[in-house]
Amino acid sequence: MVNLTATLSSLITANHILHYHSILDSMGHISVRNPKNNSTYFIALQLGPAVVSGLEDIGEYLIEDSSPVNGTQGGYAERYIHSEILKKYPDINAVVHSHSEDILPYTVLGSVPLKPVYHMGGFLGDGIPNFDIESVYNDGDARDFLVNTIPLGAALADKLGVNASQPTSPLHTIALQRGHGFVAVGTSIEQVVDYAYYAASNARVQTKALLLSGATGGSVQYLNKQEMFDSKNMNSWIVFKPWKQWVREVERSGQYENRLGTPPMT
Numbered sequence: 250m251v252n253l254t255a256t257l258s259s260l261i262t263a264n265h266i267l268h269y270h271s272i273l274d275s276m277g278h279i280s281v282r283n284p285k286n287n288s289t290y291f292i293a294l295q296l297g298p299a300v301v302s303g304l305e306d307i308g309e310y311l312i313e314d315s316s317p318v319n320g321t322q323g324g325y326a327e328r329y330i331h332s333e334i335l336k337k338y339p340d341i342n343a344v345v346h347s348h349s350e351d352i353l354p355y356t357v358l359g360s361v362p363l364k365p366v367y368h369m370g371g372f373l374g375d376g377i378p379n380f381d382i383e384s385v386y387n388d389g390d391a392r393d394f395l396v397n398t399i400p401l402g403a404a405l406a407d408k409l410g411v412n413a414s415q416p417t418s419p420l421h422t423i424a425l426q427r428g429h430g431f432v433a434v435g436t437s438i439e440q441v442v443d444y445a446y447y448a449a450s451n452a453r454v455q456t457k458a459l460l461l462s463g464a465t466g467g468s469v470q471y472l473n474k475q476e477m478f479d480s481k482n483m484n485s486w487i488v489f490k491p492w493k494q495w496v497r498e499v500e501r502s503g504q505y506e507n508r509l510g511t512p513p514m515t
């Protein structure tokens with residue numbers, strides 16, 4: 250039987266984990282598809298991730314158009330990122346949108362793509378897409394980078410591509426957003442937190458490797474396709490391990506409150 254309280258407890262703690270590890274600052278968000286009704290999703294209201302702590306801090310919205318349901322009022326202007334990705338990819342159940350400073354340089358360096366540089370970044374895959382919102386703006390639109398309409402959210406969702414062998418899944422696990430940040434997608438809260446964390450980690454390692462290679466005249470060896478594929482499989486079965494540690498870290502840090510209790514850790 251689906252336990253909605255457990256899902257929402259995981260969502261609250263995921264906000265804390267992503268904040269604790271600087272994937273989210275006071276901006277950015279994580280959503281989860283309603284496990285009891287796949288036409289709606291849950292995401293925090295207009296709050297910084299560190300202060301999300303109870304049911305009253307979470308909104309429920311229709312995936313069709315991000316309109317609020319069941320008494321929800323207001324919410325994040327950019328929630329269309331989440332609804333359009335959940336709409337396009339039925340296999341995706343959780344989405345993170347982040348302004349990570351580790352990732353941001355790779356959104357504006359056309360000549361230096363973000364690529365898997367160690368095994369925990371293998372899931373990033375080949376040819377990570379970079380969404381340039383300018384390509385979908387109309388004359389007169391405010392150039393504030395916010396993905397705050399259905400068409401903008403749909404254009405970003407399209408960037409993730411379609412997996413030809415399983416069209417209900419995206420081709421990519423993340424998409425960069427030029428001058429803004431990135432989105433990560435997963436089949437569960439645990440997986441998308443893992444992807445967001447290790448995307449930023451891979452970016453930090455890649456940046457150091459590139460700087461060292463520039464200083465020494467060497468070159469960076471990235472994962473090949475087989476290594477990416479096998480490392481992604483490894484990541485999917487080991488995801489329970491970092492999740493358990495991250496839950497404990499935020500609980501014991503004393504910085505956060507989750508009034509729904511400790512989320513499941515198996």
Ligand SMILES: [Zn+2]
Pocket residue numbers: 276277327346347348429430
């Ligand atoms: Zn944003």
